[in-house]
Amino acid sequence: MTELTDDQFRDKIRDFLARYADVEGWTRDRYGRAPLDSAPNDVRLARNRRCLTLLHEHGLGAISWPREYGGQGLSNRHSVIFNQEIAGYSLPLGMFIIGHGMCAPTVLAYGTDAQKDRYLPPLLSGEEVWCQLFSEPGAGSDLASVSCRAEPDGDGWVVNGQKVWTSGAHNASFGLLLARSDGTAARHTGLTTFIVAMDNPGIEVRPLVEMTGTAKFNEVFFTDCRLEATAVLGEVGSGWRNAITTLMNERVTIGTSSPGGFGFPSSVLIEEAKLNGKASNPVMVDKMVSIVIAERIVKFLGMRVTEALLSGAEPGPEGSIAKLAGTRLSKTSAALALELVGPASLAWDAADAAGATWADVAVATPGLSIAGGTDEIMRNILAERVLGLPRDPRPNN
Numbered sequence: 001m002t003e004l005t006d007d008q009f010r011d012k013i014r015d016f017l018a019r020y021a022d023v024e025g026w027t028r029d030r031y032g033r034a035p036l037d038s039a040p041n042d043v044r045l046a047r048n049r050r051c052l053t054l055l056h057e058h059g060l061g062a063i064s065w066p067r068e069y070g071g072q073g074l075s076n077r078h079s080v081i082f083n084q085e086i087a088g089y090s091l092p093l094g095m096f097i098i099g100h101g102m103c104a105p106t107v108l109a110y111g112t113d114a115q116k117d118r119y120l121p122p123l124l125s126g127e128e129v130w131c132q133l134f135s136e137p138g139a140g141s142d143l144a145s146v147s148c149r150a151e152p153d154g155d156g157w158v159v160n161g162q163k164v165w166t167s168g169a170h171n172a173s174f175g176l177l178l179a180r181s182d183g184t185a186a187r188h189t190g191l192t193t194f195i196v197a198m199d200n201p202g203i204e205v206r207p208l209v210e211m212t213g214t215a216k217f218n219e220v221f222f223t224d225c226r227l228e229a230t231a232v233l234g235e236v237g238s239g240w241r242n243a244i245t246t247l248m249n250e251r252v253t254i255g256t257s258s259p260g261g262f263g264f265p266s267s268v269l270i271e272e273a274k275l276n277g278k279a280s281n282p283v284m285v286d287k288m289v290s291i292v293i294a295e296r297i298v299k300f301l302g303m304r305v306t307e308a309l310l311s312g313a314e315p316g317p318e319g320s321i322a323k324l325a326g327t328r329l330s331k332t333s334a335a336l337a338l339e340l341v342g343p344a345s346l347a348w349d350a351a352d353a354a355g356a357t358w359a360d361v362a363v364a365t366p367g368l369s370i371a372g373g374t375d376e377i378m379r380n381i382l383a384e385r386v387l388g389l390p391r392d393p394r395p396n397n
């Protein structure tokens with residue numbers, strides 16, 4: 001089959017969006033955001049699955065993944081074109097971000113052929129949702145402190161311990177678990193990653209309500225959870241290397257999402273300033289100009305990271321810079337939005353479906369400074385690996 005030119009591929013995406021965006025409700029609201037979706041979890045999951053299924057049916061799902069695993073076998077350049085074209089829409093694909101952006105690259109990098117054949121096709125098609133079981137009450141930034149234990153048992157393993165902040169665990173069929181498989185080895189070498197079926201009778205998922213009012217992440221408890229030997233991803237003791245691959249991909253995924261993607265685009269803020277008679281207020285103008293500049297910086301950082309990935313490089317510290325800059329932009333634009341709209345951010349007309357957007361964004365953006373590595377950790381990486389400054393003292397090593 002001959003490959004489409006870039007322009008033909010772009011047209012194909014535009015045709016797809018023209019056919020489905022309006023009827024499926026994938027348009028953006030007057031704030032340039034995806035409309036708030038307060039539907040029950042199972043309804044939202046069904047919407048995410050339908051969107052991904054439609055994309056696959058039209059040759060637009062898992063664009064740069066190999067055909068043998070259910071992808072389109074196209075280049076990363078095609079993925080970039082796809083992301084550019086859908087930027088003005090609100091395709092509901094958020095429930096697949098962890099599986100596609102973080103778990104799948106790790107399975108592809110370290111999985112056996114049997115694991116790739118079994119797990120990647122349903123993961124990429126959306127039939128099976130994945131979650132990332134890394135953080136614990138005593139291990140977040142210092143992830144090598146993971147204490148959830150995996151002990152050899154016959155020809156398999158038994159897992160006991162607790163994970164926390166596990167996004168989407170309530171929807172997940174599988175999770176990528178980081179556990180301590182050797183309590184006597186050095187901190188980083190005693191870790192192993194496992195692929196776990198979330199319906200294992202030794203696993204209990206308890207939802208945690210966030211300050212947004214939604215419950216998108218969970219506590220996950222392991223009690224005598226039995227795993228087969230084939231659940232090990234990579235080699236026993238290679239968990240730290242595998243976790244770093246997942247985290248690097250996570251930072252790139254967060255950092256290269258559309259500029260201000262979690263806050264408000266400057267165009268929306270400028271429009272709002274005009275409506276509120278604040279467009280000629282010099283303090284507001286100064287802040288809006290700062291947002292426009294930050295948007296450009298985040299856009300160029302994203303392009304730099306994308307270029308590096310296109311040339312075959314592994315995700316590196318650039319992903320941390322992009323994540324830090326993207327987080328700062330999202331938070332600053334959300335804060336400026338509140339200044340511009342004033343009381344409307346606290347009280348809105350119930351009939352105005354988009355009215356809750358201001359408040360929702362304001363309470364959702366602070367979490368970006370924590371998820372996927374905190375701002376302080378990103379700054380440490382930047383200082384040490386980009387600027388070459390002295391290494392920050394580490395606990396126990």
Ligand SMILES: Cc1cc2nc3c(=O)[nH]c(=O)nc-3n(C[C@H](O)[C@H](O)[C@H](O)COP(=O)(O)OP(=O)(O)OC[C@H]3O[C@@H](n4cnc5c(N)ncnc54)[C@H](O)[C@@H]3O)c2cc1C
Nearest residue numbers: 132133134135140141165166167367370371372373374376
């Ligand atoms: C929305 C959201 C979704 C998440 N989803 C997942 C998920 O799906 N799976 C998962 O495994 N985890 C998830 N997390 C957890 C996230 O990865 C951790 O919260 C994060 O790594 C920070 O760990 P912690 O919460 O234990 O904070 P801590 O590590 O205890 O940090 C507390 C404070 O100390 C600071 N600090 C710590 N170490 C240093 C240092 N060396 N130098 C300077 N300052 C330091 C931190 O910056 C922070 O301000 C999610 C978090 C959020 C907010």
